[in-house]
Amino acid sequence: MRTLTVTRSKRFIGIAMPVAIYIEDAASNDHNTITVDEKSCCFLGFVNSGGSLTVSIPDGEQKIYAVTPRSMQKSNISEAYVIPAGTEDVMLSGSVYFLSSFFKAVTFVFDGSISNEEKKKIKKKESLSFLSFWALGTVVLTAITLTVLFFSNYEPDKTFTNDGVSITLTTKFIEQSYDGFNFVYASNEVAVLGSKESFSDFPDLADYTNEEYGLSVLNANEFDPTVMLKPFGESYSFSYQAEGYYYFCVIYKSSDAFWLVQYATDVELAGDYADDFEKWANSVTFS
Numbered sequence: 001m002r003t004l005t006v007t008r009s010k011r012f013i014g015i016a017m018p019v020a021i022y023i024e025d026a027a028s029n030d031h032n033t034i035t036v037d038e039k040s041c042c043f044l045g046f047v048n049s050g051g052s053l054t055v056s057i058p059d060g061e062q063k064i065y066a067v068t069p070r071s072m073q074k075s076n077i078s079e080a081y082v083i084p085a086g087t088e089d090v091m092l093s094g095s096v097y098f099l100s101s102f103f104k105a106v107t108f109v110f111d112g113s114i115s116n117e118e119k120k121k122i123k124k125k126e127s128l129s130f131l132s133f134w135a136l137g138t139v140v141l142t143a144i145t146l147t148v149l150f151f152s153n154y155e156p157d158k159t160f161t162n163d164g165v166s167i168t169l170t171t172k173f174i175e176q177s178y179d180g181f182n183f184v185y186a187s188n189e190v191a192v193l194g195s196k197e198s199f200s201d202f203p204d205l206a207d208y209t210n211e212e213y214g215l216s217v218l219n220a221n222e223f224d225p226t227v228m229l230k231p232f233g234e235s236y237s238f239s240y241q242a243e244g245y246y247y248f249c250v251i252y253k254s255s256d257a258f259w260l261v262q263y264a265t266d267v268e269l270a271g272d273y274a275d276d277f278e279k280w281a282n283s284v285t286f287s
Contacts, residue, residue, distance in 0.1 A: 002059060004044075004083070006066075007052040007093040008108075018046040018204075019096065019108050021053055024063035024080070034067065036077060041065055048204055049096070061085045066094065066108035081110040160185055161287075165194060165259065168283035182259075189269055192280070193262040205258055210235045213258050214251040233282060246270035248277040254286040 022041035156170035162183040
């Protein structure tokens with residue numbers, strides 16, 4: 001027997017999703033098996049983001065698979081990594097990528113298992129998927145603007161509460177509902193968009209600091225180098241522009257989740273709302 005160590009790089013993609021490692025074993029009767037290409041594969045263990053897994057494997061030629069366990073679709077099972085027969089210990093590494101918007105198809109790629117050209121294609125597809133995710137904010141903001149054009153004569157100061165999150169805006173805002181966000185509040189010029197990563201869904205996130213989570217968001221979205229994480233109160237913020245809109249984004253860590261709240265408006269109005277965005281962001285509390 002020899003040892004196999006699989007190391008997974010730390011990326012925002014599937015950051016809290018463990019990757020299951022399997023080895024082809026047609027003779028296995030273990031109940032923890034899956035079938036890939038009509039061959040039984042035995043479960044070896046999980047490897048978390050930034051972590052590693054070390055197990056014993058036979059000396060003969062082996063086929064290793066990585067599976068994102070949230071789905072057993074073919075797109076979530078890696079190509080086989082073939083380990084030649086031998087007695088020396090084996091070290092493998094790889095990363096998780098997603099290949100469609102809203103994280104529907106997530107796959108693990110072993111380093112060295114594909115050419116650099118193929119990896120570039122995967123990263124390009126991943127970038128397009130990220131753009132479609134973040135572009136949703138632009139679509140929502142446009143739709144909201146059209147929806148609330150006639151709601152401009154309200155008094156200021158109103159506290160909204162949703163999913164345990166309270167934020168004090170003004171009565172010019174109304175509550176909206178859009179897929180992909182836990183809450184949306186809108187006026188005729190501003191949208192406030194909140195999204196959540198629950199620790200119950202992604203346990204590993206509980207160990208992340210606000211800074212680590214924020215840096216992961218920036219890294220995953222491959223923003224322009226000018227987009228930087230900055231301290232904001234007890235947390236961190238960043239801002240960016242897309243499709244004519246300005247977004248001021250704040251990372252919050254509650255007792256059970258990370259939250260990303262985006263305060264968005266037209267680029268031309270960004271200066272007018274800079275102080276308001278910070279005021280509203282500082283009003284956020286969790287129950």
